[in-house]
């Protein structure tokens with residue numbers, strides 16, 4: 001006899017497990033079907049391990065620069081095994097934490113591959129889920145009232161640049177490197193490409209980024225992308241923008257060589273390894289979508305604002321529906337979806353109020369529209385900009401490059417976008433997120449008293465700068 005649940009979640013990543021906790025709080029009987037490990041990409045192959053490596057890279061660089069702070073060190077060297085051990089320990093600790101949370105919420109976790117089998121004979125149930133275990137010999141059936149698809153995404157490859165995990169790597173493979181290469185070609189200068197470029201250059205690797213667009217981080221405000229590029233160039237990263245990589249020219253051996261077209265010219269590039277970071281594609285295949293009426297567009301599951309698919313009892317959230325492919329977005333979509341199932345009347349998410357962060361050195365973070373996006377949408381904008389070099393705490397901290405840029409609507413005074421590059425901006429951006437949620441104006445942000453000396457003063461100053469009223473600049 002199949003076991004019955006109020007909710008079965010396919011995928012126990014940041015989207016799926018957070019949704020499970022909220023559902024359990026709402027009194028639902030919940031099961032998660034997870035083929036890998038609880039915590040998913042973010043915990044095991046994304047946010048957490050990459051940030052742990054980035055932190056080691058930063059400490060290595062700063063130790064080399066310690067003399068500037070009056071701290072004398074002798075020839076710091078890198079023990080990459082230890083770097084990896086530290087990363088694995090952090091992942092392990094958080095993984096145990098998620099497992100504990102599942103126990104606390106009495107959430108059943110099935111470690112296997114889940115598939116929707118289609119409309120159930122137990123009508124009005126939406127569909128039975130089959131679970132296939134790694135050894136292949138057991139098949140459990142569970143019957144949910146609601147299903148949540150939270151199966152995430154995987155790295156996209158470029159035709160002709162198939163990833164072998166050794167010479168040509170995805171970010172998943174790169175996280176598992178046991179030794180560092182002397183040089184690397186990074187194809188794609190988006191978020192992943194830039195974070196890896198920053199980390200690897202700090203570890204002493206010779207990095208070349210080949211980016212198709214004319215701007216690295218093409219979705220960020222141009223001024224922010226240029227500042228990140230400038231600072232990474234200073235630390236030795238080579239950027240080739242407007243570069244059309246030619247997979248047919250690929251030559252592999254001890255090294256890897258590839259050509260890229262840039263305007264009329266064709267240049268060839270050689271390195272020990274290649275990282276391909278050209279986006280991520282949704283995990284929609286082989287999960288039984290063909291047994292349902294769920295619509296898929298450009299590889300992503302289509303939903304309404306409350307994440308219901310065409311089958312009203314089947315919801316989908318996170319990377320599998322596209323949009324902002326970010327862990328915190330997936331979790332919040334999960335909460336909204338579950339509250340909608342429980343008739344809790346949740347508010348739909350407003351994506352212009354959601355911050356996104358890049359954890360390179362320098363960090364970058366933004367919420368809302370870039371200046372170009374705002375202008376293209378027809379807004380008449382006014383812009384305030386303030387540099388970190390006029391902020392005392394940034395000088396104390398030893399990182400005074402970068403700035404905050406605020407884009408506001410000239411007519412209504414509304415905040416349209418807040419963009420940051422510099423020290424700890426991935427933490428500073430939360431204030432900007434709150435300001436957007438509360439519909440604050442630059443005036444209100446500027447008149448919020450920011451303690452001195454803190455990095456946060458830059459937010460107030462940039463807001464005042466929208467009217468030319470900044471104090472220290």
Ligand code: NAD
Nearest residue numbers: 188189190191192193211212213277278279280325357358
């Ligand atoms: P991305 O979309 O951020 O960047 C891909 C880049 O590759 C773009 O700049 C694009 O112009 C370029 N590109 C595409 N085809 C190319 C080609 N043939 N040759 C050269 N360049 C090419 O994707 P990503 O960096 O792979 O990241 C995937 C997703 O994961 C993103 O949605 C990102 O937001 C998310 N992510 C977020 C974080 C974070 O929040 N800090 C970290 C890592 C990943």
